[in-house]
Amino acid sequence: MRWFNTTLSIVKDTIKEMFTNHFTSFEILESFKIADIGCASGPNTFLFMSEVIDTVYNLSNQNKSLEISIVLNDLHKNDFNNIFSALPSFYKQLQEKHGYEFSQKCFISGVAASFYERLLPCKSLHFVHSSSSLHWLSQVPKNLENKGHIYMAKDCLPHVFEAYKNQFYKDFSSFINKRSHEILPSGRMVLTFLGRSIPDPSSNDCCCLWELLAQSLLDVVSQRLIKEEDVDSFNLPIYTPYIDEVKEIIMNDMSFDVKKIAIFKHNWDQDDNDDKKKSGEIVVNFIRAVTQSILVTHFGELFLNNVFKRYAERVTNHLKTEKTKFIILTICLMKK
Numbered sequence: 001m002r003w004f005n006t007t008l009s010i011v012k013d014t015i016k017e018m019f020t021n022h023f024t025s026f027e028i029l030e031s032f033k034i035a036d037i038g039c040a041s042g043p044n045t046f047l048f049m050s051e052v053i054d055t056v057y058n059l060s061n062q063n064k065s066l067e068i069s070i071v072l073n074d075l076h077k078n079d080f081n082n083i084f085s086a087l088p089s090f091y092k093q094l095q096e097k098h099g100y101e102f103s104q105k106c107f108i109s110g111v112a113a114s115f116y117e118r119l120l121p122c123k124s125l126h127f128v129h130s131s132s133s134l135h136w137l138s139q140v141p142k143n144l145e146n147k148g149h150i151y152m153a154k155d156c157l158p159h160v161f162e163a164y165k166n167q168f169y170k171d172f173s174s175f176i177n178k179r180s181h182e183i184l185p186s187g188r189m190v191l192t193f194l195g196r197s198i199p200d201p202s203s204n205d206c207c208c209l210w211e212l213l214a215q216s217l218l219d220v221v222s223q224r225l226i227k228e229e230d231v232d233s234f235n236l237p238i239y240t241p242y243i244d245e246v247k248e249i250i251m252n253d254m255s256f257d258v259k260k261i262a263i264f265k266h267n268w269d270q271d272d273n274d275d276k277k278k279s280g281e282i283v284v285n286f287i288r289a290v291t292q293s294i295l296v297t298h299f300g301e302l303f304l305n306n307v308f309k310r311y312a313e314r315v316t317n318h319l320k321t322e323k324t325k326f327i328i329l330t331i332c333l334m335k336k
């Protein structure tokens, strides 16, 4: 994700702050325990580990025996095989950078489970990271009647907004509660996910992209390639919260202090170039990568190329008239 590097600097600063203010006696810190939650299995999985290990290496000069444990979490269907088969070359790079002895003290493991459940033993983590994952709900809100839409949209029925918000409250509360058991006192969490910039849940910065996808599905319905009732019964299991909603849940749980909140805005299209067709394709490739598997499960594979062709056209047209941004929320929490 394009904003990954921006939020990595918050991760590194948080770890530096922990080592400066909380681990004053390096002798007693034998192992720094980290979890990357919703890690996926792509380049960012390794970029995160590499940057965090480098940061801890630089901070642990006085403590040659410090060990690092990184637990990678994602759902069972995540390609953990891809991660584990790339580990030998990852360790080789670590050895080249920091020497054999240090590389032997980095322990990487995986936990396949939903982050809305308990993942690890009580008080077993110093630092938890999650990037681009927590806007995924545990399920589509139940009993949605959302004809012609696949997410919240300007002209949705009021119960749709309520149902999405309630599902997010349930899921995010559960996430916070489960992590509160696993993180040691003064431990930190840096969480980054998609959100929205204003309280209105029908605002363009959270709905527009998905509404264009809904319209593209309906385009393909009008070509009689997919059924209208299949679009009516499809809704995305995501929620893009307003920051106050996130803060309210954290306050209600009472286990964490909010140390920092950052709200980033990233243009949908990567650069300010004039080639809106290319920009549209970039946005659509990104959305396709994260939605392909649920779309295939619901609609089958056959006509998805038609849907994404229409989607690219619609996004391109949208970008010609409007600059729309992704809103990214990063929140840094400290366990009480």
Ligand SMILES: C[S@@+](CC[C@H](N)C(=O)[O-])C[C@H]1O[C@@H](n2cnc3c(N)ncnc32)[C@H](O)[C@@H]1O
Pocket: 001, 004, 037, 038, 039, 040, 041, 044, 045, 073, 074, 075, 078, 113, 114, 115, 116, 130, 131, 132, 133, 136, 137, 138, 290
């Ligand atoms: C867009 S990827 C983010 C990958 C990586 N963290 C990054 O920033 O590039 C979102 C990941 O969250 C995972 N995910 C979604 N819901 C989850 C859940 N309930 N428990 C664990 N992982 C989940 C997905 O399987 C996916 O791998």
